[in-house]
Amino acid sequence: MTALLNVSGLSKRFGAVVVADQVDIAVYVGECLGVIGPNGAGKSSVFNLIAGTLSPDAGTVRFDGVDVTNVPAYKRARAGIVRAFQIPQPFPKLTVYENLLVAAQYGAGLTGGAAEDWVVGVLREFGLAAKAELFGGSLTLLDRKRLELAKAVASKAKLLLLDEVAGGLTEREVEELAALIVTLKRDHAIIWVEHIAHALRAAADRILLLHFGKKLLDGPPVEVLGSPVVKQIYMGLAADEAA
Ligand SMILES: Nc1ncnc2c1ncn2[C@@H]1O[C@H](COP(=O)(O)OP(=O)(O)OP(=O)(O)O)[C@@H](O)[C@H]1O
Ligand SMILES: [Mg+2]
Numbered sequence: 166m167t168a169l170l171n172v173s174g175l176s177k178r179f180g181a182v183v184v185a186d187q188v189d190i191a192v193y194v195g196e197c198l199g200v201i202g203p204n205g206a207g208k209s210s211v212f213n214l215i216a217g218t219l220s221p222d223a224g225t226v227r228f229d230g231v232d233v234t235n236v237p238a239y240k241r242a243r244a245g246i247v248r249a250f251q252i253p254q255p256f257p258k259l260t261v262y263e264n265l266l267v268a269a270q271y272g273a274g275l276t277g278g279a280a281e282d283w284v285v286g287v288l289r290e291f292g293l294a295a296k297a298e299l300f301g302g303s304l305t306l307l308d309r310k311r312l313e314l315a316k317a318v319a320s321k322a323k324l325l326l327l328d329e330v331a332g333g334l335t336e337r338e339v340e341e342l343a344a345l346i347v348t349l350k351r352d353h354a355i356i357w358v359e360h361i362a363h364a365l366r367a368a369a370d371r372i373l374l375l376h377f378g379k380k381l382l383d384g385p386p387v388e389v390l391g392s393p394v395v396k397q398i399y400m401g402l403a404a405d406e407a408a
Pocket of ligand 1 (some may be wrong): 184206
């Protein structure tokens with residue numbers, strides 16, 4: 166089986182700031198790759214490079230068997246690379262159902278009854294059926310985050326790029342969101358950038374550590390989160406003290 170996303174030798178700098186330094190990433194449908202790294206490590210920039218809102222200085226991005234390195238962002242989105250952000254932005258004056266219908270129509274290209282049936286399925290999958298008639302702007306933060314993920318699925322995303330989506334939630338809500346993300350692995354490849362380690366521990370199959378744009382570690386969550394390198398970077402301890 167080939168990876169849905171295959172990033173190779175990806176490099177990008179802004180003047181002296183290196184945000185991607187020869188980064189290789191492979192992600193398969195069925196898995197969630199967690200990404201950690203200190204503020205400014207280049208995590209969101211790597212997402213921009215994958216989504217196509219930023220062009221690399223070097224390297225390639227292959228998605229679904231196609232080299233998309235020079236393909237514009239809107240075409241990558243249509244092909245199934247979809248992002249979700251920390252602050253969800255549903256259309257506040259549209260209902261949950263209507264928000265998803267927009268994603269089904271403009272993201273997935275569905276029309277008429279096919280779009281409506283698809284949205285009903287997504288509502289059910291996300292436990293939002295009872296809230297279908299509520300306005301997007303009236304939802305709790307957790308439900309807005311659920312809707313943000315549901316919109317990505319409604320637009321027929323194949324690769325979900327989640328950028329700190331657990332931010333602002335209580336610990337219990339983080340657990341609920343992580344459990345939902347686990348269910349999305351069934352049909353999607355997921356990359357989840359998150360500062361909240363226990364959320365990644367619950368959902369990620371592997372964790373990648375980015376530092377100054379360089380991939381320092383990529384391995385099982387327990388190994389990476391327990392690594393002296395991580396402790397050193399986050400706590401400023403010497404590796405031998407942290408071990
Ligand atoms: N368009 C840009 N022009 C110049 N510098 C940029 C640009 N985008 C990002 N940077 C810089 O690149 C570095 C990496 O930023 P990035 O947003 O990718 O980090 P991050 O790992 O997502 O950080 P955080 O954890 O704070 O979200 C930062 O120093 C940032 O200021
Ligand atoms: Mg960021």
